[in-house]
Amino acid sequence: MPDRFTRPPFNFYDKKTDPVEHVSHYIQIMSLHTHNDALMCKVFPSSLGPTALRWFNGLRKGSICSFSELIQEFSIRFVTCSRVPQPVDALLSIKMRAGETLRSYASRYWELYNEIDGNNERVAASTFRIGLPKNFGLRESLTKKPPEGMRQLMRRIEEYKRLKDDRLQSKGKAPMMNRTR
Structure with missing residues (x-):
């Protein structure tokens, strides 16, 4: 030594x-x-x-x-x-569950996305949208103007969550995580 x-x-x-x-x-x-x-x-x-x-x-x-x-x-x-990378189509199996928050769905999605090798950002961003319920506002927005990559998708998700929180606060309903006792 x-x-x-x-x-x-x-x-x-x-x-x-x-x-x-x-x-x-x-x-x-x-x-x-x-x-x-x-x-x-x-x-x-x-x-x-x-x-x-x-x-x-x-x-x-x-x-x-x-x-x-x-x-x-x-x-x-x-x-x-050895860790076997997941194929990009594994993202198609991820769907938002009934009663699941956007935060939880996005977290499960990113976890699987990080297990995928290769540069599949457009496909990955599209599969996130497909996993959202049909009547979900974010899905409609992502359909009208698809994100060009993961960074843009993440930004749009955060904007949607902020907008949703702002709407709840303006109606006098603070989001669960911001409520005071």
Whole structure:
């Protein structure tokens, strides 16, 4: 180990997360030392949980010659734990539930949207609209003037929520979250 090297705190790989994400996190934390292949290999086991550490300890001595080989073997061994990106059409399954708030629907939608790979902003923005009830004011607005991307969709959702809150307040009905006791 180099002089003055302090092992950074790691999230332990627990076989429940994506191995690629774990490696990316490890490399990010070790970013000052990525040029030192031997150090990257020596420190890597300290980021592993019990199962992965048993795998590491079972590697034949001398079978790994570089950090990239170690990562390749790690990824192959734990490939079944890899996160599979959702297809963009998975967004079509998200519908606003009866009695659900726009906030809750949008939250579930963004969570699934973040699991999708690729640049599908127009399709994603359109599927959000389709998931809204037919008589919902925001759906009508998004149909008349479709958003060009996710940023614009998010802005329109916030504007709609603000407008709805303003209407409730002007009628003397404060929204649930702004009511005082």
